[in-house]
Amino acid sequence: MTKSSESPELVVVTGASTGMGAATARELARRGFHVLAGVRREADGKALLADGIEPVILDITNQSHIAALVARIDGDPRQRALRALVNNAGLPCAGPVEVVALDEWRRLFEVNVFGHVALTQALLPALVRSKGRIVNISSLNGKVSMAGYGAYASSKFALEAVSDALRNELAPHGVRVVVVEPGGVKTEMAGLGLTSLSRLSARMTPEQTTRYGALTQALPAHVAAFTEAGVTADIAARTIAKAATDRRPRTRYTIGAMTAFLIRAARFLPDRVLDRMTNSDLRKYYPAGSAVARPA
Numbered sequence: 001m002t003k004s005s006e007s008p009e010l011v012v013v014t015g016a017s018t019g020m021g022a023a024t025a026r027e028l029a030r031r032g033f034h035v036l037a038g039v040r041r042e043a044d045g046k047a048l049l050a051d052g053i054e055p056v057i058l059d060i061t062n063q064s065h066i067a068a069l070v071a072r073i074d075g076d077p078r079q080r081a082l083r084a085l086v087n088n089a090g091l092p093c094a095g096p097v098e099v100v101a102l103d104e105w106r107r108l109f110e111v112n113v114f115g116h117v118a119l120t121q122a123l124l125p126a127l128v129r130s131k132g133r134i135v136n137i138s139s140l141n142g143k144v145s146m147a148g149y150g151a152y153a154s155s156k157f158a159l160e161a162v163s164d165a166l167r168n169e170l171a172p173h174g175v176r177v178v179v180v181e182p183g184g185v186k187t188e189m190a191g192l193g194l195t196s197l198s199r200l201s202a203r204m205t206p207e208q209t210t211r212y213g214a215l216t217q218a219l220p221a222h223v224a225a226f227t228e229a230g231v232t233a234d235i236a237a238r239t240i241a242k243a244a245t246d247r248r249p250r251t252r253y254t255i256g257a258m259t260a261f262l263i264r265a266a267r268f269l270p271d272r273v274l275d276r277m278t279n280s281d282l283r284k285y286y287p288a289g290s291a292v293a294r295p296a
């Protein structure tokens with residue numbers, strides 16, 4: 001993967017206002033790429049200018065934003081190649097499957113799945129021309145689902161499936177598709193997830209509260225502990241940049257030793273053993289004295 005300061009190649013990073021996206025944009029700029037960083041507000045873009053990054057207004061669910069980005073790349077004044085697309089933007093969602101509103105499921109999939117598909121489709125002609133690379137930011141939850149994480153995990157499982165298909169469709173055309181699977185990373189995401197969780201808890205019916213009250217009370221502490229035990233966005237960004245630039249990339253990169261262990265374990269352990277592991281981890285955060293329903 002060559003680049004020179006005279007003619008730096010282009011990379012696109014989505015969701016670059018905060019967290020891993022901002023850190024990855026900075027890391028790739030440091031490595032000499034011309035980074036087109038997707039943000040949804042101009043103010044977020046301004047914060048990136050000092051690092052030599054070019055912000056682009058990009059809501060990945062907005063077709064005219066996507067078309068403007070395609071035009072920016074195709075009309076690049078120096079005809080630079082698009083080296084990589086980092087599909088990083090994402091929304092969190094915590095709560096029991098029964099309780100997360102269908103509109104919320106749709107909003108989640110619009111961003112975590114369809115937005116990435118839409119942008120990938122639009123940028124593929126440029127990526128095929130340059131034999132470039134797609135890096136999809138999945139999650140530990142792209143491989144392991146558990147109580148309270150069904151909506152988020154299913155969106156990441158879907159992204160993993162899209163990535164496996166794309167990898168095989170594009171290999172003959174010289175485009176590599178790489179998945180990055182972070183565990184906990186200290187970003188804004190946990191806070192956002194908890195805000196939506198408290199809204200959800202407030203509108204549960206009495207019957208749902210009986211079923212899931214202890215779980216929804218446990219989730220904030222579980223999410224917080226998971227995030228707190230995680231790595232910084234800067235550390236995660238180094239792995240993402242490696243996935244985007246390794247000459248012979250692996251198909252998947254994990255972030256965090258525990259994540260690598262759990263993903264491997266999930267492939268070999270029987271479902272019920274994995275269930276016991278994830279449930280006992282959650283149960284540590286249940287309110288004292290709560291009666292936890294055991295599987296029938």
Ligand SMILES: NC(=O)c1ccc[n+]([C@@H]2O[C@H](COP(=O)([O-])OP(=O)(O)OC[C@H]3O[C@@H](n4cnc5c(N)ncnc54)[C@H](OP(=O)(O)O)[C@@H]3O)[C@@H](O)[C@H]2O)c1
Binds near residue numbers: 014040089185
């Ligand atoms: N943090 C973790 O522990 C963790 C673990 C595993 C995987 N991940 C994944 O890592 C990725 C980055 O997350 P993060 O932790 O860095 O979270 P973050 O700080 O909350 O960043 C999420 C980014 O996505 C953007 N975004 C949301 N909706 C968008 C849309 N419709 N179009 C374009 N951008 C949109 C946000 O922009 P606004 O500021 O405009 O909302 C923000 O820039 C996500 O895909 C997430 O699922 C995170």
